[in-house]
Amino acid sequence: MRFSIREFHMMTGLKCSGALEGPRREPERFNWELLKGRSHKLSDVVDQLRNTREDASEERVCLAMLILVESILLRKSKGGSFPLEYAKNAQDMTYPWGKEAYIVLLKSIQNAVANHLENKSKFELQGYPLVFLLWILESIPLLRNKFSKCVPTVEVPGPTYLCEKYTEIENPSLDRVLQVETDTKLKVHCILPSIPHDPEDDISIEDKYSDELETVKDVTKKGYKITADDWENRCVDTFDTLDALIQMMANKETGQASTPIDEFSK
Incomplete structure (x- = not known):
């Protein structure tokens, strides 16, 4: 089974192509108070949005997007702070937040595995762990059929990303999952099939062509x-x-x- 940035994109539809930029050198587009420190909290972004003029639509959209990114895609433990670069990158509507979120989640998974995952009943993942769960369900259809509900497949002009079809997901115990594992009809999709019309189907985290x-x-x-x-x-x-x-x-x-x-x- 492969959980690469391609699978992350297939689950979410988030933009994953493009370089992750370092700190910006050009003048900032917006004069936000939260840009004056080295880091900020989610509450600082909320306060900034509340203090922004209602007619400053573009600025408010950038702040609202940053709230969604930091509260869902890059979520940390309660009260955790975020680097200044996140606020700077939020001023760019084309920034590849999908790639940023994938890296955060991947590092969190790697840390959990390195800390002897098999000896623990609970572990914490940062970022957007729901994507990891959806990938497991998509890769093992018997788990998907047993522990989730999906809408019927509908033909649409553009790509339909996999998160869009789920209406309900259970939180099963390990024993229930192991029962499914013993099923003789268990099948695993090692590499998920392409989504029709997906412009980022060949996305890769690799720096060099292979x-x-x-x-x-x-x-x-x-x-x-x-x-x-x-x-x-x-x-x-x-x-x-x-x-x-x-x-x-x-x-x-x-x-x-x-x-x-x-x-x-x-």
């Missing part, structure tokens, strides 16, 4: 199923993959060719 990664993406789109040996070896054998794809195509062509014969025999 021929190997593009090859893996290409063969999975063509129908190759990554095996347990692939994951254990941390690589995909090119020759074995090509043989598997050729065999799949041959079986498909054989099935199509046999159809007229079956119909004729009837």
Whole structure:
């Protein structure tokens, strides 16, 4: 199972492409009090919004967006402070908050695993942990069917991100989850299929283009199923993959060719 920035984007639809900028050097667009310190709290942003003129619509939108970002996407423990850069970046409506939120959540998950996750009954994740839960439900359909409710699939012109279909999600105990794990029909989607018309389907956190990664993406789109040996070896054998794809195509062509014969025999 892969939880990369692509899967984070698929769950949320948030903008994840683009560079995370450092501290801005150009003059600030808005004269906010919370820009005068090294950090700020969520309550400071709320106070700034309340003290902003009602006709300053663009400024109020930026502040409202920052409240949503810090209270949902980048959420920390109660009373925690946020770096000054967040307030500066909030003045840019095209800033990739999705990438920022993914990094915060990923580091939190990595810290939980490093602290011997298997020996603890509870752990705390920062950022937007609901995305991690949705990814698990999407990757394991039996869990999704058992512990959530979704709206029927509807065809729309643009992309439909996966969070949009959930209407209810349970908080099951570990015992109930383990019961599902023993089901003989349990299936896992190692890499989630693409969302139609998604402009960021190929988003990657990698700084450099990878021929190997593009090859893996290409063969999975063509129908190759990554095996347990692939994951254990941390690589995909090119020759074995090509043989598997050729065999799949041959079986498909054989099935199509046999159809007229079956119909004729009837």
